[in-house]
Amino acid sequence: DTGVSQNPRHKITKRGQNVTFRCDPISEHNRLYWYRQTLGQGPEFLTYFQNEAQLEKSRLLSDRFSAERPKGSFSTLEIQRTEQGDSAMYLCASSFLAGQPQHFGDGTRLSIL
Amino acid sequence: EDQVTQSPEALRLQEGESSSLNCSYTVSGLRGLFWYRQDPGKGPEFLFTLYSAGEEKEKERLKATLTKKESFLHITAPKPEDSATYLCAVQAYSGGYQKVTFGTGTKLQVIP
Numbered sequence: 572d573t574g575v576s577q578n579p580r581h582k583i584t585k586r587g588q589n590v591t592f593r594c595d596p597i598s599e600h601n602r603l604y605w606y607r608q609t610l611g612q613g614p615e616f617l618t619y620f621q622n623e624a625q626l627e628k629s630r631l632l633s634d635r636f637s638a639e640r641p642k643g644s645f646s647t648l649e650i651q652r653t654e655q656g657d658s659a660m661y662l663c664a665s666s667f668l669a670g671q672p673q674h675f676g677d678g679t680r681l682s683i684l
Numbered sequence: 685e686d687q688v689t690q691s692p693e694a695l696r697l698q699e700g701e702s703s704s705l706n707c708s709y710t711v712s713g714l715r716g717l718f719w720y721r722q723d724p725g726k727g728p729e730f731l732f733t734l735y736s737a738g739e740e741k742e743k744e745r746l747k748a749t750l751t752k753k754e755s756f757l758h759i760t761a762p763k764p765e766d767s768a769t770y771l772c773a774v775q776a777y778s779g780g781y782q783k784v785t786f787g788t789g790t791k792l793q794v795i796p
Contacts, residue, residue, distance in 0.1 A: 575727070604784075613688075613771050613786030614728065627781045662727050669782045670715050670775065675727035 573597065575676035577663050583682045584653055591649045592679045596665030603646050604673055605638055606662040607631070614662055614675075620646060650681075658683045686711040690772050690787035697794050700761045705790045707772030708754040715782055717755050719748050720771040722789070728771055731757075762794045 576595040584590050596603050601622050606614035617636070619627040622643035635653075640646040650657055660680050664673035687710045697703055709717070716735050720728035732741040734750035741748045745766065747758040757770055769789040775782050 577727075611788065613773070613788050615786070616784060619781065627783075664727075672716075672718050672730045672733050673784065674730055675720075677725070677727045680725075 575663055575665055575674055577661075577676035577679050579679055580677065581680045581682070583684065585684050586655060587652055589649065589651045590653060590681060591647055592661055592663075592681075594646045594648070594663030594676060595644075596646070596663070597667075597674060600665035600667050600674075601643065602666045602669065602673075603640055604664040604666075605646070605648050606664065608660045608662055608678070609658075617648075653681075653683050655683050657681060686774060686776055686783065686785040688772055688774055688785050688787035690770075690790050692790060693788070694791045695793070697759075697762055697792070699763060699794055699796050702758070702760045702762070704759070705757040705770055705792070706754060707757070707787055709772075709774045711774050711776045711785070713776050714774060715777065716775040717750055718773045718775070718784070719746075719755070719757055720773065722769045722771055731770075759792070762792075764794045764796050767792055767794045 578593045603620045605617040608614045618638050620640040635651045638648045660678040662678045664675045666673045689708045691706045719731040722728045732748040737752045739750050745760050749756050769791045771789045773786045775784045
């Protein structure tokens with residue numbers, strides 16, 4: 572059973588550097604979501620794709636964040652000019668239909684030095 | 685704005701001691717309520733979906749129920765392997781998009 576896959580699992584970088592994360596959703600799922608989770612909090616919505624179209628972005632998502640989903644398959648989340656406050660777990664989830672439960676990957680933990 | 689509040693924040697149980705976790709929500713146009721389990725360093729693992737008041741779902745020692753204002757996750761005779769953080773999330777329409785809002789979770793520890 573191939574679930575949602577995220578790479579890398581951990582990323583350590585210096586403040587000001589750019590980072591990119593990858594998410595491979597469950598193959599038949601056309602909806603893909605990115606969340607951010609900090610310690611002791613629930614996941615916070617960042618953005619959402621239906622196939623290759625990015626349909627919703629949270630106000631939390633500053634201009635330094637960009638996400639893509641070319642060809643409606645895998646997705647990437649890039650953070651430019653990283654800041655200390657970007658340290659978090661970045662989670663990807665996918666679902667087949669709206670209203671269906673989202674299935675999560677194990678996340679990428681980002682640490683900013 | 686949609687709000688999800690989970691209580692208690694943390695719960696410590698002896699093995700076999702049954703209890704309930706609460707998720708209260710304020711949302712316009714509920715489309716679904718989800719329960720997830722999250723282990724340290726892992727992503728949330730889906731447990732249940734509830735769509736309408738009065739609905740109940742069961743899986744092993746867990747039973748989820750839903751009213752118009754809250755949901756309960758009942759844990760019967762828990763085992764140490766049930767130790768995890770349990771997250772509740774609600775899905776509702778927001779500007780044409782079905783937005784999911786998570787609570788902050790209940791951290792459950794089951795002691796042998």
